[in-house]
Amino acid sequence: MSVDQLARDGITGPFALADKSLVEPCAELALEIDVLIRQNNRVRKLAGKPYEYGGKINRHDEFPAMQNLFADANLQAVVAEHFGTGLFLYNSVFQVKRDGVGENIWHHDRMFENGAAPVDLYDNSNHFSILFGLTDLGWDQGRLEFVRGSHQPIEGWARKQRFNKTLPESLNDRISALTLKQGEFAVFHSSIMHRSLPFESGDVRISLAVRLARNGTVVPEMFPTDSVSGDGSYTFARLKQSGVLSFN
Ligand SMILES: O=C(O)CCC(=O)C(=O)O
Ligand SMILES: [Fe+2]
Numbered sequence: 687m688s689v690d691q692l693a694r695d696g697i698t699g700p701f702a703l704a705d706k707s708l709v710e711p712c713a714e715l716a717l718e719i720d721v722l723i724r725q726n727n728r729v730r731k732l733a734g735k736p737y738e739y740g741g742k743i744n745r746h747d748e749f750p751a752m753q754n755l756f757a758d759a760n761l762q763a764v765v766a767e768h769f770g771t772g773l774f775l776y777n778s779v780f781q782v783k784r785d786g787v788g789e790n791i792w793h794h795d796r797m798f799e800n801g802a803a804p805v806d807l808y809d810n811s812n813h814f815s816i817l818f819g820l821t822d823l824g825w826d827q828g829r830l831e832f833v834r835g836s837h838q839p840i841e842g843w844a845r846k847q848r849f850n851k852t853l854p855e856s857l858n859d860r861i862s863a864l865t866l867k868q869g870e871f872a873v874f875h876s877s878i879m880h881r882s883l884p885f886e887s888g889d890v891r892i893s894l895a896v897r898l899a900r901n902g903t904v905v906p907e908m909f910p911t912d913s914v915s916g917d918g919s920y921t922f923a924r925l926k927q928s929g930v931l932s933f934n
Contacts, residue, residue, distance in 0.1 A: 692768050692873070696810075696837030697864070699872025700819075704760040706869040711751035713820040716780040716892045719745065742780040744926040746896070752778065755818070756896070756933060761871060766934055768873055769814045769898070773933040776905050776925060777897040780820075783828035783885040792850040794836075795876040795897050797911070797923070801904035807845065810837055812900045813876040819866030820892040827891035828882045830864040833857055837875035845879075847912045853879065866893075898933055905930055 688698040703709065723741045730738060746752040755761075756775060765773065777797070781790065795815045799805045823830060833840075833853065842856055864872060864880075874880075876897055885891065899905070908922040 688764075689768060692875075695832075695834045695862075696878040697832055697834075697872060697874035698768065699817075699864075700866050700870035701760060701764050701872070703755075703758045703818075703869045703871065705758055708751075708755045708758055709818075709820055709869050712749075712755050712818075712894060713892050715745075715749055715751055716742070716782055716820060716894065717890075719780060720782040742782070744778055744929045745780075746775065746778040747926070747929045747931060752894075753931070755894075756931070761816070762934055764871075764873060765814070765816070765898070770900075771934045772901045773814070773898045774901055774903075775896055775898050775931045775933045776929060778929075779895045781828075781882065781891075781893045781895070783882070783891045785885060787828065788884045789828075790882045792833075792853055792879055792881045793848055794879055795895070797848070797897075797925075798906050798909040799903075801906055807877040808837065808839055810875050810877075812903060814898045815874050815876045815878075816871055816896050816898070817864075817866070817874070818871045818894040818896075819868050820894055821868050821889065823864075823866040823891055823893055824888055825863070825865055826886040827888045828885040830866075830880060830882045830893075831861050832864060832874070832878050832880040834860045834862050836860070836879040837877045849912055850879075 692698040719741050727737050796805050796807060796813050843854055866872065905925055908924055910920040911923045912920055
């Protein structure tokens with residue numbers, strides 16, 4: 687049962703959308719945004735400016751195609767069954783992977799707790815993620831991997847960072863792959879450690895990740911994000927206040 691799988695592994699799926707016709711408009715949107723991002727960055731490079739990732743993040747308040755996807759009957763039923771109701775959506779990210787696109791390193795999606803309160807990773811009553819396959823997300827197309835059971839403390843693993851280039855070897859036997867077909871989705875506790883590998887081969891691969899929180903949770907304007915090197919330094923990222931949408 688998927689409820690047992692969620693309790694044990696912290697992630698469950700794949701599930702199928704009820705209305706597959708909701709997928710293509712989102713895939714098209716992701717590809718058009720990807721064109722803009724790549725063109726923008728070619729121009730920025732000519733100006734000697736650093737790469738900008740922003741355009742693929744938090745566009746859900748602008749596009750009915752995304753909002754229609756979130757209203758899918760099967761998605762709504764799965765989220766209500768596993769996480770309950772009274773949830774809002776505050777964050778979304780498209781990932782387009784094609785030749786030359788590298789990994790998204792190990793991380794969890796729990797960027798904040800409630801306002802300025804410190805993140806409470808193992809309180810599983812809040813903060814949930816959905817990952818959609820807008821195309822097939824196959825084995826060679828930048829495969830997703832997750833650490834089974836990392837919504838709960840794991841002995842011998844002190845988690846200090848949200849982003850990690852590598853994980854302790856003792857976790858190797860907990861790592862599972864997640865592949866999705868176009869129109870499928872998986873749901874997970876946002877504290878699950880996961881990554882996607884570099885694109886190797888196949889057709890362009892498009893995912894959409896979204897994050898939910900329970901009504902009443904305060905979405906901070908800025909949230910701390912750790913540096914990858916593990917030197918303990920923090921920078922701050924901004925959340926888009928207009929991107930808070932009621933989910934169920
Ligand atoms: O589809 C992917 O590459 C992973 C997306 C993800 O984990 C994220 O955006 O937080
Ligand atoms: Fe993620």
